[in-house]
Amino acid sequence: MAQALAHADDATAAPPQQGGALDRLRIVGGQRLNGAVRVSGAKNAALKHMCAALLADGALRLTNVPTGLRDIASQTALLAHLGVRVDAQGADMTLRVNRLTSHTAPYDLVRKMRGSILVLGPLLARFGRARVSLPGGCAIGTRPVDLHLQALRALGANVLLENGYITATAPQKGLVGAKVVFPSASVGATENLLMAATLAKGETVIAGAAREPEIADLAACLAAMGAVIEGAGTSTIRVQGVPSLHGAMHRVMPDRIEAGTWMIAAAMAGGRVVLKDADTQHLAALTGLLAAAGVTPTPATGGDLVVEATGDRPQGVDIMTAPYPGFPTDLQAQFMALLARADGAALVTETIFENRFMHAPELVRMGADIRVQGNAAIVRGVPGLRGAPVMATDLRASVALVLAGLVARGTTEVHRIYHLERGYENIVEKLRALGAEVERVPGQFA
Ligand code: EPZ
Helix, strand or coil, rough: CCCCEEECCCCCCCCCCCCHHHHHEEEEECCEEEEECCEEEEHHHHHHHHHHHHEECEEEEECCCCCCCHHHHHHHHHHHHHHHEEEEEECCCEEECCCCCCCCCCCHHHHHHHHHHHHHHHHHHCCEEEECCCCCCCCCCCCCHHHHHHHHHCCCCCEEEEEEEEECCCCCCEEEEEECCCCCHHHHHHHHHHHHHHHCCCCCEEEEECCCCHHHHHHHHHCCCCCCCCCCCCCEEEEEEECCEEEEEEECCEHHHHHHHHHHHHHHHCCEEECCCCCHHHHHHHHHHHHHHCCCCCCCCCHCCCEEEEECCCCCEEEEECCCCCCCCCHHHHHHHCCCEECCEEEEEECCCCCCHHHHHHHHHHCCEEEEEECCEEECCCCCCCCEECCCHCCCCCHHHHHHHHHHEEEEECCCEHHHHHHHHEEEHHHHHHCCEEEEECCCCC
């Protein structure tokens, strides 16, 4: 029987079973990783597809949803508050709007996760108005929403900022297609505009669109619902508006950041890891850099990817984050953990977020030699890391510390692991199945 995660009458429904927020992860370093690991569905795709359900007259059935993640639970709670019925069973999720119960995404639900701003475009396009709390800054940077607002204004929406909320209203006859030129690529703004444009009158052209694979996956989901979209995954997307969208079924793409994290873990720890359900096409930038560092992932039968490594020190290689198809900012922290033990120095340049080096001082506590200057960090590889108590500050920083713990001498305790639960499904079980010595320890930060 389907488990009702949350629905219109139960806005306070609890998130899926999770441990205490202050639990920590204890890792004893030095084990090689061997075995197979299945990559879950992409968090950063599923969160947007869930919002797309607001656009449909019928039910949207999503498969391969990482329903165990905290972010998916947060989005479920927000959609339930708006009146969407969300039923989940395993990795299957069905979302249906019977009757919208609110146009407002309140601060308490939005502040937990920025991905919630993606209800703005769908609410406005289908229901004519939306009130969404400004998400504010977060640990990795200020993260403004000006591009989202500029895009919706171009379709004719009246958008105001008042009392910490974005209030957007569509013209009486609905949104109207337009040409929108983004001055810089934004994943979220492209997605909000894409969803709004599906129900706008006439053609919308999105120039300077972000090209991340999650956008192409969202477009495929919208197309299954009856939307007419060309060019998603390129920098120019054309959308022909339609009067309504219908229910559909869509399989969420594999999580390329989770896959990349496992690849880096295997390269660091040594051993032989087979990645199941990864889409290797999405990982070309990482594969190239891993090869330069001395570990070449190889494709295997059935679409699997094998990462085999000795666990010896990698070569230092410079990395610079960039919008897709460049090296993803969401893998920068993990790659820095790899570089911490490299033979040689490397320059890490972060070009997407202004404050995404919080893992650096924690890695230094484990013996790494890293100097941060502005948006660049010089990592001088050391022969080995030492276990230490460390503090997770955001999702990717947390997992970087876990990877460092896998290769450190002695015991590492990663505190505040609730960050990890936002984006890595069953990470402890997956690590243990590969032979890592990892356990979850309940309790307070001492
Ligand atoms: C998405 O965030 C992801 N989140 C992020 O993943 C990811 O790091 C990021 O894309 C870049 O790939 C989700 O998909 C939920 P952006 P998003 O808009 O859409 C600036 C993770 O760890 N900007 O592409 O918020 C912005 O400040 C997370 O899973 C504006 O200036 O990212 C940043 O510098 C973290 N104005 C740059 O653009 C705007 O209106 C790119 O941000 C919007 C963005």
